[in-house]
Amino acid sequence: MSEPVAFSAATNTKIAELLGRYPRKQGALIPTLYLAQDEFGWLKPEVMQLVADKLELPLASVLATAMFYTMLYKKPVGRFHVQICTNVSCYLLGSDELMAIAQQALGLAPGESTPDGLFTLEAVQCLCACDRAPTLQINKDDYFKVTPAKFKELLAQLKTDGVKLGPPVGWLADQHHAHA
Ligand code: FES
Numbered sequence: 001m002s003e004p005v006a007f008s009a010a011t012n013t014k015i016a017e018l019l020g021r022y023p024r025k026q027g028a029l030i031p032t033l034y035l036a037q038d039e040f041g042w043l044k045p046e047v048m049q050l051v052a053d054k055l056e057l058p059l060a061s062v063l064a065t066a067m068f069y070t071m072l073y074k075k076p077v078g079r080f081h082v083q084i085c086t087n088v089s090c091y092l093l094g095s096d097e098l099m100a101i102a103q104q105a106l107g108l109a110p111g112e113s114t115p116d117g118l119f120t121l122e123a124v125q126c127l128c129a130c131d132r133a134p135t136l137q138i139n140k141d142d143y144f145k146v147t148p149a150k151f152k153e154l155l156a157q158l159k160t161d162g163v164k165l166g167p168p169v170g171w172l173a174d175q176h177h178a179h180a
Pocket residue numbers: 085086087088089090091125126127128129130131133134135
């Protein structure tokens with residue numbers, strides 16, 4: 001049975017502010033999903049239900065929107081979500097090498113997460129910075145004109161940080177939940 005989830009008071013306040021900006025509650029759906037993701041890490045089914053209840057929308061509308069946007073996570077992501085752009089400009093300037101470095105350093109294929117919850121690796125489409133290719137994003141931070149040497153350094157630093165920070169809150173329970 002799924003555990004009940006509830007927004008924190010801080011998130012409820014932000015949602016109330018959002019709702020004040022839109023004539024219809026549906027208009028606030030995407031920003032509310034992002035707030036929910038910030039709070040719970042990913043959009044597990046009960047979180048989508050919570051959003052549906054909050055905005056008085058059918059669950060199907062919330063699901064359809066969440067499924068459409070790749071930046072809305074439908075499965076748990078690790079502490080560091082490494083997203084490498086594999087579109088044309090980045091590909092021509094070496095994104096395949098960056099991907100190979102990440103796969104080797106993290107022991108992951110695209111779409112996978114390390115069992116310790118520290119890293120998720122993803123191949124993504126254009127990050128809208130083609131003029132600064134190759135580009136990648138880690139959580140909400142963008143990295144431009146990334147060289148193999150810089151990327152290796154960055155991953156090594158994140159590994160060190162990850163040991164101190166540990167996995168996201170609820171990682172193990174969420175893993176179990178996602179695969180149940
Ligand atoms: S192709 Fe990579 S940012 Fe556009």
